[in-house]
Amino acid sequence: MGRIPPATRDTVPSGQTAEFDQLLAGAGSVPLVGPGSILWHVPKAQLAATALNQYLRNDSSLSAKVLELAMLVTARENDCMYVWNAHAASARAAGVPGAVVDALRDRKELPPLAPDEAAVINYGQEFYRTHRVSRGAFQAAIEQFGTQGLVELTVTMGNYALIAFAVNAFDSDLPADRTEPVLPA
Numbered sequence: 120m121g122r123i124p125p126a127t128r129d130t131v132p133s134g135q136t137a138e139f140d141q142l143l144a145g146a147g148s149v150p151l152v153g154p155g156s157i158l159w160h161v162p163k164a165q166l167a168a169t170a171l172n173q174y175l176r177n178d179s180s181l182s183a184k185v186l187e188l189a190m191l192v193t194a195r196e197n198d199c200m201y202v203w204n205a206h207a208a209s210a211r212a213a214g215v216p217g218a219v220v221d222a223l224r225d226r227k228e229l230p231p232l233a234p235d236e237a238a239v240i241n242y243g244q245e246f247y248r249t250h251r252v253s254r255g256a257f258q259a260a261i262e263q264f265g266t267q268g269l270v271e272l273t274v275t276m277g278n279y280a281l282i283a284f285a286v287n288a289f290d291s292d293l294p295a296d297r298t299e300p301v302l303p304a
Contacts, residue, residue: 121152123289125151138166141162142166158285180268181264183213185235185239188219188240191207191223192240192247193247193280197247199283199287204301215236224302234259237259242260246276247280
């Protein structure tokens with residue numbers, strides 16, 4: 120059980136009940152695990168997060184493979200089991216080689232990478248480990264994805280860092296139907 124109970128119409132900020140009702144109408148029920156189980160406590164924040172996720176998934180110039188890999192790098196660098204579990208199988212299905220997924224999960228040496236994979240992994244790992252991106256990692260990423268794509272890659276990683284922060288801080292449970300091994304701590 121996470122650190123807070125699921126949101127209800129009575130527990131959200133009084134000025135945000137209309138947004139709670141809007142979320143509930145779309146989803147049918149309050150999420151019991153994951154970022155929704157946390158962000159629904161502030162419905163306006165949940166709506167903003169949903170809008171950003173929808174843009175990234177539906178309107179981004181980046182491929183599903185690149186987006187899913189960015190999510191995995193972010194999940195692993197933040198030791199976020201929830202995001203990892205939610206995206207490892209999707210990453211494989213989107214074309215991220217299983218050997219890359221497994222090496223990231225286990226923090227093992229990476230197999231040979233395609234240029235787009237190397238650009239995503241180097242860019243994300245450098246930032247999360249040093250809080251900066253070197254000129255070389257930046258140049259490789261901008262050459263792969265262009266300005267729009269690199270902004271979207273950065274926003275994707277930042278968005279999933281927000282999600283990782285929320286689910287890790289609030290100790291959200293993993294879904295009961297998880298399919299991926301948990302991250303080694």
